[in-house]
Amino acid sequence: MGGLVTTGHRPEWPQADDWKDLPVTVAGLGISGVPAARVLAGLGARVTVVDGGDGPRQQAHAAELRALGVTVRLGDGASLPEGVRLVVTTPGWPPSSPLFLAAEAAGVPVWGDVELAWRLRRPLESTGEPAPWLAVTGTNGKTTTVRMLASILGAAGKRTAAVGNVGVSVLDAVLAEEPYDVLAVELSSFQLHWAPSLRPHSAVVLNLAADHLDWHGSMQAYAADKGRIYEGNTVACVYNTADPATEELVRAADVVEGCRAVGFTLGAPGPGQFGVVDGLLVDRAFAPDYHRNAAELASVDDVRPAAPHNIADALAAAALARAYGVEPRAVRDGLRAFRPDAHRIAQVAEVDGVVWVDDSKATNPHAAAASLAAYRPVVWIAGGLAKGADMDELVAGAADRLRGAVLIGADRSLIRAALARHAPEVPVIELPDGQTGAPAMAAAVHAAAGLAQPGDTVLLAPACASMDMFADYGERGDLFAAAARALA
Template sequence: MSVNERLASLTSWDADWSGLRVVVTGIGLSGFSAADTLIELGARVVLVDAQDTEENRAKADTLKIVGAHQLLLGPEHTQSLPLVDGEPAELVVTSPGWSPQQPLLAAAAAAGIAIWGDVELAWRVRERAGRRTAEWLVITGTNGKTTTVGLAASMLQAAGLRAIAAGNVGTPVLDAIRDPLGYDVIAVELSSFQLHWSHSLSPLASVCLNVAQDHVDWHGSYENYLADKAKIYANTKVACVYNAEQRETEAMVEEADVVEGCRAIGFTTGMPAVSMVGVVENLLVDRAFIEARKDSAAELAALADLGELAPRHLVANALAAAALVRAYGVEPPAVRDGIRNYNPGAHRIQKVAEIDGVLWVNDSKATNPHAAAASLAAFSSVVWIAGGLSKGVDYSELVAAHSGRLKAVVVIGQDSTGLLAALERHAPDVPVITVPARETGDGEPVDGGEHVTGGKIMASAVAAAAGIAVDGDTVLMAPAAASMDQFTSYAHRGDAFIEAVRGIQEGQA
């Protein structure tokens, strides 16, 4: 049997994985989970990671105990494809952050060696004798993935199903697959990176929430990014859910190769047509999964069920989640209860305080212009705190579309050239305050000996915003950029904002 024939036969946990020579790249959550799974399956595993840190060495020690053949930590090991027990690898399983241009992966591709992601591996081992096999509801999009996957899981659980949110949301999908009790349904959040390395998924229902320019540096072009996002719909069995307000996602469905009988289901924040879910008179309604959909709709929930702050994009996310679970067969009352039970967590359109009539909102999760646009659209007079690691995106469209609602902009980030240029071009009359990129103080070392000085920088930004905002204004921290230039994560950035705002509250108490 050739290597390709053997790989093609590996479609269940109980297939013959023994002795398969595998290189796993990355020892983060997904890489560790992939290596651990493959070792349990009997494969011979070599794991490679560029970071030779104390944390990674501890993880490596654990994998050695359970049977990893070799663990190679340090940048020198990522420049070429290692041998496995002196022989060429038969398979590479990569962590999603590793781009196709990375030398080790490029070498594997050039040698004709198959490259899977952890999601592809999880799909192939999902069936296991003696355990239930979960259906998958898969979610991607430039923004809103985590919220939508959480809402979907909450709705499934409200229906009495054993369900979990997994994938890019934090719980590796392989960990969910290996749960001893198994699941009825897994709501799987998939990034464009994970989709790039996935090849054979066949979910029950799928959705691409939206698309906008993002991760161009990883994919090489926006066209490549769109192509990887479109893979979400391949081989879908019951329902391809698309954003009726964004033609690109509908086109993805039209071009997808799906299982016969699969339906296209739209979601819209306006009045839904037949085979859509949408909004009618402050109600979320279904005109897709009921028999009388030509002339009626089923009530799913009220807008008020989404909470105090329910911007348009949150409504869209709830409708997308509802369409996915309705495709599985969840009844309307469970959709409503799932929305009511859902806790969105911090850093997503999070009301922090209202001080002297000024609303302070933390949306640190808005790490790109598309997400920031959704936040800005929810408010009328905004003092906007923005900036950070731009990932090569263009801010012109964002600023031009929302310049009319900007009272002032407070700019953070080590390199804000692109954002500042867009503001000068498209909002020349809006006051701009730039917070110095480097300050001394509460730094934490990062690569290259620079320091993250997030706390002091955010305190300066909040103080500047407080000096401008008046009764009726919203101070919105929606950076439209990644955080790693001055913070350790978007959560660190959001926490710094919350702490700074609470400092203002305490100072006025």
């Protein structure tokens, strides 16, 4: 693919006076709802927050916001307050929520926190334009990629932050007293759904696999929301050559004239791509004379851990950074300085020749497949809430790597059935219903230890969400690590 010659719309951002006395409803007291309500109240809007819950967490947030003059309705997440002109939603509320249906019927727009932040951007004194957004989405790898990107931008001397669905609140970032030069923005499909005006400098869709279909309603709708990230890109739409669906989203995007399609691959890159040659990450998209030459960026060993999907994430981050104009040395230095977050392919113990790896963040089959591909042989701890996902492709692809499997959680039967179809010789241990938290994870770890042999890896890559047994994926991973270390 060459340059994409279409046009993009760049909306103006509103001034502070536009919000004075504007009646706005914020849907939800979640991690993004509270900052949204606080910011809107600070702009002078008349803010009403609605939330269907009425527990201690909601009560505490309600008290904080009421002190700022915000009206809070707890136990009521369905009715649209009278006279409201705008609804700002937190990402978790699905489009089918009664509040949004009422807003649509009344002709009231619904924005997410990302849309609000985009509209509130302030021009930089140096350029007269707001700080550019380098945006990242995908089914898996978003957080790793956006943190790698922020590390690279920091190594280039830029004031930056990883924001959006990770790290700093995107609202806090755009309104920071000391402005950022450029933002590395992680965006979920939920956030993209509610961000119609978003127009990043450059963006990437890392991969596409079935996830959150209960929220979006279909794979087509999920992919369409992911593809919104490419709308209005000005310099580069970065895509994964191993995932044709991401390239199709680029082809469908309406971008600024001259914006380029840039692929990344784990193999040798062609012109206009990033890839790997002789253990080196290289750029054949922004290098001088890129049709014949490549710019060396970093060594594969600069990516830690150097699992294939981490290298792919590093290439995507490098492509966005180079699209912004970062020099090759900064890519290397940023990757060397980067440290992955917890619960992402983290080795947590080695006991009697068996390595224990926590990838609790692998909350869907696509993520679990990437983890399983990095190890052999594996005793796999899996299960939880499947969110409507199918497990057959995952199990079929990993069957020859499995020493055994320990299954936990509400939807473990889906994985058990897939194992019976595609890996019937693999021994399977199932935890009974009723156990949760630390006792459940301790039982799973002891079962896995009984299956493992020296040289094996015990891998927690559940392919499922955690909330049926644990507070979140972080608690699940922490308990796994503690139970594995206790074996010593």
